[in-house]
Every structure is written in C-alpha cells, then in structure tokens.
Amino acid sequence: GGLTISSATEWKSVNDGRAVSAGEVVVQHYDHCGESDLKPLDPGDFGRCKKLYVCSFQFLYVILVGNMLYGGDSIIKTDYQEEYCYYEMFNQRTDLLGMREPFTIYYDPDDPNENDYHEPVNAKQ
Numbered sequence: 001g002g003l004t005i006s007s008a009t010e011w012k013s014v015n016d017g018r019a020v021s022a023g024e025v026v027v028q029h030y031d032h033c034g035e036s037d038l039k040p041l042d043p044g045d046f047g048r049c050k051k052l053y054v055c056s057f058q059f060l061y062v063i064l065v066g067n068m069l070y071g072g073d074s075i076i077k078t079d080y081q082e083e084y085c086y087y088e089m090f091n092q093r094t095d096l097l098g099m100r101e102p103f104t105i106y107y108d109p110d111d112p113n114e115n116d117y118h119e120p121v122n123a124k125q
Contacts, residue, residue, distance in 0.1 A: 009110045011120050014063050017105035019096050022059035025089045054078055055085035057093050063105045065112040074117035
C-alpha cells in the first residue's frame, strides 16, 4: 500500500508502547570526503577520507487504544558519527526490550493502525 498522509486529523500520543521484538543492529559504513561527498562503503573497505557510521535497529511494539491492541514497527537510528556505534546501539536495543515502563507512541485517532515511535513532523499542521 502507498503512504497516505491524513492532514485532517491531529495525531495523539499514548504512553503505552511496549516492545515485542527487535531486529539485529545494522551498521552502515560511509566514506565522507566533503560536504556533499558521502559514499556508502562495504564493511572492510577503508575509503579515501573520513569514515562515518550509522547504526540502527528495527523493532515491533504494541499499544492499547480504547481497549483495542494495535501493533506497529519503527526504527531507531543514529546520525552519522565517527565513533563505531554498534555497542551503544546494542545497549539501546537491550534497554528497549527490557523496559518495564511503557514508552510513548504517536497514532492517528481515526485509524490507530497508523502509528509511529517518532513524532510525526506534520502532526500539528
């Protein structure tokens, strides 16, 4: 299905997100040679300039909205950084899966299946 942006409805948040599972931590390598010169590298390639990393993992969660359970998935991702970020991201993943306290999820009240861990940029328009 295509991505539909519902501009009529303001998204709400619910502090009831609970992680169900998470994928492996993915590390992407980049060669950064200047402002607009950023090239993906295969792991093991050294590149010509400064090496940058982006780490991420996907996860599944559930939320409760009006006695109904809805599922969703999202991704947590670092910015480009010079530090190798695998362990930091692995710890964040472990924390998320082990959280006793629920976390905030944003959703469309007209259709709670439309939801995300990250606050929608156009939610307030």
